[in-house]
Amino acid sequence: GQQLNQSPQSMFIQEGEDVSMNCTSSSIFNTWLWYKQEPGEGPVLLIALYKAGELTSNGRLTAQFGITRKDSFLNISASIPSDVGIYFCAGRENAGNNRKLIWGLGTSLGVNP
Amino acid sequence: DGGITQSPKYLFRKEGQNVTLSCEQNLNHDAMYWYRQDPGQGLRLIYYSQIVNDFQKGDIAEGYSVSREKKESFPLTVTSAQKNPTAFYLCASHGQGLNYEQYFGPGTRLTVT
Numbered sequence: 001g002q003q004l005n006q007s008p009q010s011m012f013i014q015e016g017e018d019v020s021m022n023c024t025s026s027s028i029f030n031t032w033l034w035y036k037q038e039p040g041e042g043p044v045l046l047i048a049l050y051k052a053g054e055l056t057s058n059g060r061l062t063a064q065f066g067i068t069r070k071d072s073f074l075n076i077s078a079s080i081p082s083d084v085g086i087y088f089c090a091g092r093e094n095a096g097n098n099r100k101l102i103w104g105l106g107t108s109l110g111v112n113p
Numbered sequence: 114d115g116g117i118t119q120s121p122k123y124l125f126r127k128e129g130q131n132v133t134l135s136c137e138q139n140l141n142h143d144a145m146y147w148y149r150q151d152p153g154q155g156l157r158l159i160y161y162s163q164i165v166n167d168f169q170k171g172d173i174a175e176g177y178s179v180s181r182e183k184k185e186s187f188p189l190t191v192t193s194a195q196k197n198p199t200a201f202y203l204c205a206s207h208g209q210g211l212n213y214e215q216y217f218g219p220g221t222r223l224t225v226t
Contacts, residue, residue: 003155033214042117042203042217043156088155099144099207099215105155 002027006089006104013079014112021107022073023089031092032065032072033101038085046087047074081111115140117218119204124223126198134189134221136204145187146205146215149173156203162187191223198225 005024013019023032031050035043047058049065049072056063063074072091076083086108090101117138126132136145147159158171162181176195181187187206191198201222205215 035217040220040222042205042220045214045216048214099213100158100161101215103156105153 004104010108012110019076024071028069029091033090035088119218136187138206142206142208147189148203150201
C-alpha cells in the first residue's frame with residue numbers, strides 16, 4: 001500500500017532544543033494527523049489538521065497542513081525527556097466516514113537530559 | 114472509563130497454531146481496525162470494519178481473519194497460513210462524524226516460535 005515519506009527517520013537531541021519533522025505525499029490529502037507512540041504502547045493522537053494552510057498547536061507542539069495539501073510538518077519546542085518516542089504522520093485522501101489512513105514510517109526521537 | 118482493551122499484552126504460540134487476539138471497545142464506536150507493526154515498517158492495515166457484520170481487507174490481509182458480530186468486539190485470528198506472524202498488533206476504532214479520528218488500544222505483542 002501507499003506510504004508517506006516521513007523525515008528524518010531518527011534524531012537525537014539535547015533537552016531544551018527545538019525539533020522539526022515533516023511528511024510528504026505524492027497525492028493530495030484532506031486530513032493530516034500526527035501521532036506519538038511510546039515503547040510498547042499504542043499511538044496517541046497529538047494534532048489533527050483539516051484545512052490547507054492550517055497551523056495548530058497543542059502545548060509545545062505545533063503542526064501545519066501544507067498549502068499544496070501534499071505535506072505537513074510537526075515542531076516540538078523546548079524538548080523534554082518525556083518527548084521521547086516515535087512520531088507518526090498519517091493522512092487521508094477522502095472525505096466522509098471512511099477513516100482509512102495512509103501512514104509514514106515514523107520519526108524516532110531521543111532526548112538527552 | 115471508556116477505551117479500547119486488547120488482551121493479552123504478550124502472547125506466545127507455537128508455529129502452526131491459530132491464535133485469536135482480542136479487541137474490545139466501550140466507546141460506542143462504529144468502525145474498528147487492525148494494524149500490524151514491525152520495526153521500521155510503521156503501521157500496516159490488516160482488516161477494518163465500518164459496521165457490524167461487515168469488514169474489508171486491508172493491505173496485508175493474507176493469513177488473517179476477523180469477525181464483527183458485535184459493535185464492541187473485533188477479534189483477529191492469526192492463522193497458520195501467516196508466514197511471519199511475530200509482530201506487535203494494534204487495534205483502533207473511531208466514531209461517526211467528520212472530527213472523529215482513530216483511537217488506539219495498547220497493543221498485543223505476539224511471538225510465534
